Amino acid sequence: MKFKSAKIPLADIISRSWFVSFISQNASDLFFKLVRTISKLKANKNGKVVILSLHKLGDTVFTIPAIEHIVAHYKKNIYIFCFPESVPIYKMAFNQIEFLTINKSDFYFGNRIANKKARKLLKNIKPEIIYDLTGWVISASLIFNSKTRMIIGTNKNVFKSIYDYFISPRIKPQLSDIYLDVVSKVIENSINSNTKTKSIIRNPDGKIIIHPFAAWKEKEWSFRNYFNLVLALKKNYSVALLTPSNSMSIDIQQELAKTNIELIQTNSIDELIDEIKNCSVMIGNDSGPINIGNYINVPTFTIYGATNSDYTTTGYVHHKHIQNSLKCSARENEKFCLIGGATYDCPGIQCMNLLTFNEVYSELNLLIEEYCEKDVRIKQ
Numbered sequence: 001m002k003f004k005s006a007k008i009p010l011a012d013i014i015s016r017s018w019f020v021s022f023i024s025q026n027a028s029d030l031f032f033k034l035v036r037t038i039s040k041l042k043a044n045k046n047g048k049v050v051i052l053s054l055h056k057l058g059d060t061v062f063t064i065p066a067i068e069h070i071v072a073h074y075k076k077n078i079y080i081f082c083f084p085e086s087v088p089i090y091k092m093a094f095n096q097i098e099f100l101t102i103n104k105s106d107f108y109f110g111n112r113i114a115n116k117k118a119r120k121l122l123k124n125i126k127p128e129i130i131y132d133l134t135g136w137v138i139s140a141s142l143i144f145n146s147k148t149r150m151i152i153g154t155n156k157n158v159f160k161s162i163y164d165y166f167i168s169p170r171i172k173p174q175l176s177d178i179y180l181d182v183v184s185k186v187i188e189n190s191i192n193s194n195t196k197t198k199s200i201i202r203n204p205d206g207k208i209i210i211h212p213f214a215a216w217k218e219k220e221w222s223f224r225n226y227f228n229l230v231l232a233l234k235k236n237y238s239v240a241l242l243t244p245s246n247s248m249s250i251d252i253q254q255e256l257a258k259t260n261i262e263l264i265q266t267n268s269i270d271e272l273i274d275e276i277k278n279c280s281v282m283i284g285n286d287s288g289p290i291n292i293g294n295y296i297n298v299p300t301f302t303i304y305g306a307t308n309s310d311y312t313t314t315g316y317v318h319h320k321h322i323q324n325s326l327k328c329s330a331r332e333n334e335k336f337c338l339i340g341g342a343t344y345d346c347p348g349i350q351c352m353n354l355l356t357f358n359e360v361y362s363e364l365n366l367l368i369e370e371y372c373e374k375d376v377r378i379k380q
Contacts, residue, residue, distance in 0.1 A: 024158060025157065025158055028158050028159070028161065029160070029161045031161075032144060032159065032160075032161035032162045033161045035144060035145050035162075036144075036145075036151075036161065036162060036164075038145075039145050039146060039147050039148070040147070040148075040149070042147050043128070043147055043148060043149040044126040044127060044128045044147055044148060044149060045128055045149060046077075046126060046128050047074075047076075047077050047128055048077045048079065048125060048126065048127045048128050048129070049070065049074050049077060049078045049079070049127065049128070049129045049130075049131070050078075050079045050080075050081060050122065050125060050127035050129070050130045050131070051067055051070060051078065051079070051080045051081065051130075051131045051133060052081045052130065052131065052132045052133060052134050052139045052142065052143065052153070053067070053080055053081065053082045053086065053133045053134060054081065054082060054083060054102075054134045054136070054138055054139060055082070055083070055086065055133075055134065056215065056288055057085060057086070057089065057269070057287075057288025057289070057291065057292065058215075058286075058287060058288040058290075058291040058312075059175065060082070060086040060089050060090070060288075061089060061288075061291040061292060061294070061295045062174075062175040062176040062178075062179065062291070062312075063133050063176075063179045064089075064090070064093050064176075064295065065176050065179070065180060066131075066133060066176070066179035066180045066182060066183045067080070067090075067093070067094070067133075067179075068093065069180070069183045069187050070131060070183060070187070071094060071096075071097065073187045074129075076096075078097050078098070079097070079098045079099075079100055079125055079127070080094075080097055080098070080099050080100070081100050081101075081102065081121075081122065081142075082099065082100075082101060082102075083101060083102065083103065083104065084101045084103065085269050087099050087101060087269075088268070088269040088270045088273055089269065089273075089292065089295075092273070092295070092296070100121060100122075100125070102114075102117075102118045102121060106118040107138055107141075111138070112137045112138055112141070113137070113138070113141045114138065114141040114142045118142060119142060122142055122143070122146065123146070126147070127146070127148050128148060128149045128150070129148065129149060129150045129151075129152070130143055130146060130148050130150070130151045130152070130153070131152050131153060131182060131183065132151065132152070132153025132154065132155065132163070132182070133153070133154070133179045133182060134153075134155075135153070135154040135155050135156075135169055135178070136155065136156070137155075137156070137159070139153070139155065140155055140156075140159040140162055143162060144159075144162045150164050150165070150186075151163045151164050151165075152164065152165040152167075152182060152183075152185055152186050153165075153166065153167070153182055154166070154167045154168070154169050154178065154179075154181065154182050155169075165185045165186060167181050167182050167185055171333045171334075171335075172333050173308070173310040173311045173333075174310070174311050174312065175311045175312060198296075198297045199297065200297050200298075200299070200316075200318055201277065201296060201297055201298045202299075202371065203278060203279065203280050203298070204280050204371060204372055204373040205280065205373050206238075206278050206279045206280040207238045207239060207240050207262075207278070207279050207280065208233055208237050208238065208239040208240075208279065208280055208281045208282075208283065208368065208372060209239075209240055209241075209242040209264070209275060209276070209279040209281075209282050209283070210226055210229065210230060210239065210240070210241050210242065210282075210283045210284060211241075211242045211243065211282065211283070211284035211285075211287065211289045211290065212226040212241065212243070212284065212285070213243065213244075213247065213284075213285070213287065214284075214285040214286060214287040215287065215288075216306075217349065218305055218306035218337075218339065218346045218349055218351075218352070219285050219286050219287065219304075219305045219306055219307060219352075220285050220305070220352065221285060221303045221305070221352050221355065221360070222352070222353070223252075225357055225360070226241070227255075227256075227261075228357055229283070229357065229360070229361065229364075230261050231259065231261070232361060233368070234260075234261070236374045236375065237280075237368065237372055237374060237375055238375045239262070240261075240262035240263065240264050241256070241261060241262070241263050241264065242264045242266065242272075242275055242289070243263065243264070243265055243266075244265065244266055244272075245265040245266060245267045246265070247265070248263065248265070272289060272292070273292060273296070276289070276292055276293050276296055276298060277296055277298070279293075279298055280298075280299070280371055280372045280373075281298070281299045281300070281301065281367055281368060281371050281372055282298055282299070282300045282301070283300070283301045283303075283364065284300075284301075284302065284303070285302070285303050285304075285305065286302055286303070286304050286305070286307050286309070286312060290302050291312065294312075294314050294319055297316075297318075299318040299319070299367055299370075299371040300318070300319050300320070301320050301321065301322075301363070301364050301367050302319070302320075302321040302322075303321070303322055303323075303352075303355065303360065304321055304322070304323035304351075305323070305324075305349065305351045305352040306330070306336055306337045306339065306346065306349075306351065307330065307335065307336055307337075308330035308334055308335055308336065308337075309321055309323050310332075311335055318367070318370075318371065320363065320364075320366070320367050322355070322359065322360055322363045322364075323351070323355075324350070324351045324352075324354055324355050326350060326351055326354075328350075328351075329351060337351065
């Protein structure tokens with residue numbers, strides 16, 4: 001098992017030693033309390049609310065219920081700090097919020113510590129209230145000395161003294177509830193994640209789209225399996241592979257062309273969202289695009305591997321999933337399997353490799369038959 005030390009946050013490394021953790025926690029508490037006390041002496045009082053949501057696509061989706069409560073409570077002067085790719089997702093839910101974007105390159109030391117440009121962007125807003133829905137060192141480095149009247153958020157315990165209202169990250173499902181916990185500390189009646197009920201988008205004449213990628217390989221069913229899945233489905237349905245532009249090698253593109261498999265390559269998140277909205281069914285690994293599909297409420301089929309499906313499944317009958325249950329699989333109240341998510345290289349990836357084509361196709365067929373119309377142009 002190969003160790004990937006670069007992906008382990010410093011706060012987690014410190015927590016592994018009781019003595020080092022004790023010393024560092026007390027030292028950080030003293031430092032951050034002193035900085036916070038001094039910063040609040042000239043706190044901003046202008047009604048501006050900043051939401052820090054520095055997430056990848058998937059987690060961006062799960063912050064929406066919490067932000068809905070913030071918007072309903074404050075109504076105006078609300079700003080979302082996020083990465084550029086998150087803006088199209090938030091625009092699906094919010095049309096009267098100002099977005100301030102920072103790039104991953106605006107952070108030093110492995111994209112962890114905010115640089116001067118990022119800190120200045122936040123400082124210029126002069127927020128009175130900050131909600132930190134990020135929960136990592138990158139947000140702590142942005143806000144630790146903000147002249148803000150109130151800071152509410154979740155993070156590693158080593159940073160808890162930065163916050164006036166600190167919420168330890170929960171270990172229980174679902175992911176959206178992690179962010180609702182933050183909001184409920186200040187806003188009443190915000191513990192219910194089902195803030196809005198959306199109607200299912202039915203488009204039986206649309207394409208079946210398959211997104212074969214994920215953030216890391218332990219979450220991916222093999223591309224060869226997806227290739228065979230397209231071949232099987234295209235006998236009766238209009239189907240296409242959906243990928244980011246330039247993510248497929250020339251060799252693979254040529255192989256797809258030889259077998260008349262349609263490849264849709266998107267150049268932006270807006271294009272990705274449009275393709276998802278127009279599909280009949282979306283198929284893929286546990287990933288940002290599938291989470292977007294679930295939010296939009298199109299029928300989806302998710303193949304889970306290293307992650308615990310309890311944290312992201314919706315429970316809707318038109319959002320189906322499949323997952324192998326092994327001894328090394330994630331247990332109750334564990335987000336990831338025993339390899340620790342993206343912390344280690346899994347030597348076998350058995351949760352995915354042992355999941356057969358026939359098993360997936362059998363489960364998927366139930367969804368396809370209900371929400372897709374056969375393409376009459378295809379010769380029987």
